[in-house]
Structure formats: structure tokens, C-alpha cells
Amino acid sequence: MFSRTAFRFCASAKESVLILCTGNSCRSHMAEGIINKFAGDRYQAVSAGTRPTGYVHPLAIKALNEIGADISHNTSKHTDDVKLEDGYDVAITVCDNALRDKPDWLKDSVHIGFDDPADATGSEEDQLKVFRKIRDEIQQKVVNYLTLRQQRRSIHTEAKAFATTFDSVQDYYGKVLSTNKDLKTTACTAFDRPHPIIIDAIKKIPDSVTEKFYGCGTPLPLGINGLTVLDLGSGSGRDAYVASQLVGENGKVIGIDMTDEQLSVAREASEAFTQSLGYKECNMEFKKGYIEYLDKASIDNESIDLVISNCVQNLSPDKPRVISEAYRVLKNGGEFHFSDVYCDRRLPEKVTSNEVLWGECIAGAMYIEDFIRESQAAGFDDPRVLAATEIIVQDPELKEICGEAKFYSITYRLFKLPGMLETKCEDYGQFAVYKGTIPGYPNSFTLDDHHKLETNKPFLVCGNTAAMLGENGVSWLSPHFEIHGDRSTHFGLFDCGPSPVTAPAPSASAGGACC
Numbered sequence: 001m002f003s004r005t006a007f008r009f010c011a012s013a014k015e016s017v018l019i020l021c022t023g024n025s026c027r028s029h030m031a032e033g034i035i036n037k038f039a040g041d042r043y044q045a046v047s048a049g050t051r052p053t054g055y056v057h058p059l060a061i062k063a064l065n066e067i068g069a070d071i072s073h074n075t076s077k078h079t080d081d082v083k084l085e086d087g088y089d090v091a092i093t094v095c096d097n098a099l100r101d102k103p104d105w106l107k108d109s110v111h112i113g114f115d116d117p118a119d120a121t122g123s124e125e126d127q128l129k130v131f132r133k134i135r136d137e138i139q140q141k142v143v144n145y146l147t148l149r150q151q152r153r154s155i156h157t158e159a160k161a162f163a164t165t166f167d168s169v170q171d172y173y174g175k176v177l178s179t180n181k182d183l184k185t186t187a188c189t190a191f192d193r194p195h196p197i198i199i200d201a202i203k204k205i206p207d208s209v210t211e212k213f214y215g216c217g218t219p220l221p222l223g224i225n226g227l228t229v230l231d232l233g234s235g236s237g238r239d240a241y242v243a244s245q246l247v248g249e250n251g252k253v254i255g256i257d258m259t260d261e262q263l264s265v266a267r268e269a270s271e272a273f274t275q276s277l278g279y280k281e282c283n284m285e286f287k288k289g290y291i292e293y294l295d296k297a298s299i300d301n302e303s304i305d306l307v308i309s310n311c312v313q314n315l316s317p318d319k320p321r322v323i324s325e326a327y328r329v330l331k332n333g334g335e336f337h338f339s340d341v342y343c344d345r346r347l348p349e350k351v352t353s354n355e356v357l358w359g360e361c362i363a364g365a366m367y368i369e370d371f372i373r374e375s376q377a378a379g380f381d382d383p384r385v386l387a388a389t390e391i392i393v394q395d396p397e398l399k400e401i402c403g404e405a406k407f408y409s410i411t412y413r414l415f416k417l418p419g420m421l422e423t424k425c426e427d428y429g430q431f432a433v434y435k436g437t438i439p440g441y442p443n444s445f446t447l448d449d450h451h452k453l454e455t456n457k458p459f460l461v462c463g464n465t466a467a468m469l470g471e472n473g474v475s476w477l478s479p480h481f482e483i484h485g486d487r488s489t490h491f492g493l494f495d496c497g498p499s500p501v502t503a504p505a506p507s508a509s510a511g512g513a514c515c
Helices: 004-008 027-038 058-065 096-101 124-162 196-203 238-247 260-268 270-276 319-329 355-359 368-378 396-402 463-469
Strands: 015-021 043-049 090-093 228-232 252-257 284-288 304-310 330-343 384-391 407-415 430-434 444-448 451-454 459-461 481-484
Touching: 015 027, 027 043, 027 058, 027 124, 058 124, 090 124, 196 238, 228 238, 228 319, 238 252, 238 270, 238 284, 238 304, 252 260, 260 270, 260 284, 270 284, 304 319, 319 330, 319 368, 319 407, 330 368, 355 396, 368 407, 384 444, 407 463, 430 451, 430 463, 444 463, 451 459, 459 463, 463 481
Parallel strands: 015 043, 015 090, 228 252, 228 304, 252 284, 304 330
Antiparallel strands: 330 407, 384 407, 430 459, 430 481, 444 451
16 A cells, blocks of 8 residues: 555645556556646646556657656556555546446546547557547646646635635636647637747747646737737736737736736746847736736726737636626727637536536536627627637537537637627628738738638728727727728618527527627
């Protein structure tokens, strides 16, 4: 029987994690190596099998070595060989057989299943591709679950100090962390490859920032030079570091996060990073705070040009307040530009209380129509979908829990244009011309999922789209467009259909107006 003291190597602050599989040759060893590599400051993992094969698969070793995790000295172990006298803090089964055959002494465990890469066929390189795929899925799901677990506990503890601010501190989660891997079974899978300008910007960011970053998509528009950007739930700061490059030396980026560890990572490299860009002064600032209470972080009314967030709203206990706070701090003509997870219905308690589904960024998903209503109530009268893709829940157990609910990864654009937006698309005979001046888009510009404007080509628009693109020079996009015509003559409703991905049926729109 293992000794907990020996197992932790005197690292009393770390929690013990048991990863359980059948053969203890592939998946469980990869999970062990990934946890110890990427979450080793908080957890110490060991793996075992219900029917160990006696060896560690060489391709598992090779796949882990590619990401800097060494499992070459691991050995295949039986579950009874790693039994702790007083149990593990966390136990995770990674295959269905292990879930069924787990030992009686392992009372509580979480199941996060993965395909067996050892079943792969073909050349060694073909098989290695499968191992890499499973490795990346493990890194996303398992580390995400452990990070979320810690965040929820720390948030509950810290929120007690703000009892006068939060009426229901037990339900307050603050933010969700997810991976930067582009996987196929979670909310973080549905976004296209970022623009080359964004990719180049990410390459310049210090490893200390990118390694601690968890988020879905890259919700950053181009052409934001000189703007003031607010990043909600900024985490380690990756998106803020990208924005720092896009806004330039004359712009400013503010990150808001409630996690001391993440704030420390973001702050540590900020000065040196902006110096490397040639800036005389750092244009980034990272503040501790809650995304529902930006006023507590001294974010003033109408002080921000662009608010961004990256898969953090879905875990907030007060999503309407997040939306209304974003509206409050935005300048007229500003935009709330973000990626998150939404659902085609209001979710039952069996979904919202499932910890694995929280880790998958699913359980906190807001009903799309409720989001539209809350956005319009806050003042964002015409939410636009830039990109949306359905999330496929493939795990049989999770699929059964979710029932017929459909989930979507969506990038939204919400413009603050008081008095200029209507809840329906109205036709005033206007047209817009894109000048081709936004960096990275010389030939065309995509406003949303059904408005793509070619450079110098007149494009018929409704009144709302005209406002978003720059009518009367209010929108931040106005320098890049010419708007022809005014609203003196009304021609009725503008012929504009619903967003094709989020509309579940021809009669049901994913939102008012052009969406």
C-alpha cells in the first residue's frame, strides 16, 4: 500500500490524483505525464490498471516527449499496488472497462473516457498521429477538469469575503477555463484557424503565458489600432498580449481576472514583452476583479472601445449582469466581441450540476433566445453571429444526460449604438462600400455570418448594418466604410434571414434583425 507522505514527496500543498485504465500502457500514462507536466504545481498524479499489460507503449512515450513530458521511466502498475491508506483526492477513469472494473476501495471517481490509441493501425507515423490526437484530448479534458475543480473551490472560498456583494456565493463560479487545443468534442473545437496576423502575434508571446492559457477561439477583430480593449476573464493574458500588439503603442489593454495565480503570470512578462515590441511604456494592465462587477475594478462608464471575452461567460452565475456591465463600460460605437457556448434550450438541473459537463464548458451554456433577450434588454439591440458551429457530444454517458439539447460554439458581435439599432432589419435604401483598409482584409470584410463586403463594391444594407459599419461616424468601424443614403425614406423590412447555424427551424430565428 502506498504511503500518502511518500507519494507526495513532502509536497503537502499538492493533491493526489489516480488515473485508472485497463492495461495501464497508453491513456492513463499519458494522463499521468500531462498532469504532472502541466498541473504539477497543484497535483501529483499516478496511474494504474485493472489488468495491467506490464509495459508502457513506446508511442505513448514518444507522443508525450513531443510536449516535454517524460514518461519513459514509468512502469505498468495494478490498482492494488497504488492504493493509498486514506484515499486519493481525485480519481479519474479514462476507459469504459476501468469504470466498470474499478476496485471496491475506489468509491468516488470521475469518468472522462478516451478512445484507445493502441487500436490504431497503419504505419508507425499513422499510429503516432492517433496517439497525438488522444494526447491532446487528454490534455484538454483532464487538465481542464482539474483546473475547473480548483477554481470552483477557490472561488467559493474567496467569494465569502464579498458576501455583501454576492447574494448567493455558493453558486458563484467566476469563470471557466478551457484549452487552446482545437479538439472535436468540446466547446473549444468549433472555431476556425485564426487569421495569420493573429497567429503571428501568438508566436511572439512568452511561453509562460501561452502554457497557462485556457480559452476557446481567438475572439479578436483586426483593425483595432489605437483602441482601448477590455478582456473579461483574461486568465494568463494570452488574448491581452495579442491585443497589445494589435492596438499598438497608442492603444491600451486591460485584463480582468479573479485568480491571483493567473494574474501573476500575466503581469510578470508584460513589461519585458512590450519593450520587445519597441513600446516606450507598457500598454497592458491586469486587474483583479469579477466580470459581473467591473465597477469594483474601477472600469468607468463609456471608457472602453472593445470588450472581448473567451469562453468565460458560460460559468458566470449572473450572465445578464456580465452583458449589462459590458454595455455600461463601452463607448458609443464600441463593440462586445466574444466567443462562448450556447444551447437551443434551457438546461435541466441534471446537466447544470454535472462536473464533467462543466469541464466541457457545456453545463453553463445559456439558451440562445435568453441570451438574445438579455442582450437587447442591456441595450445591444441586434446581436450578430460571426461564426457558429454545433458541438457534438459523443460520450455516451454525457449524451444521455444532455438528452436532445443541442450546443453551439458561437462568436458574437454586440455593438453599442444607442438610438441607431432596431429589433428588426429595416430597409432605408442604404448601401455600404468597404474601403479595403482593415489590416489583413484587403479584398473583403466579413461583418457576420451573412454579411461579406467586397472591397469597393456597393453592398445593400439594412439600417442596423449601416450603423454598425459606420453611419454618421459613430461605430469604431466607421473609418473603413462609406455609408450612402440616410433614413429619410423607409421601404419596409429588409430581406435578411436568420443565422443558418443557430436557427433550429425555418420559423425560429436565432435572434432579431439580421441574425
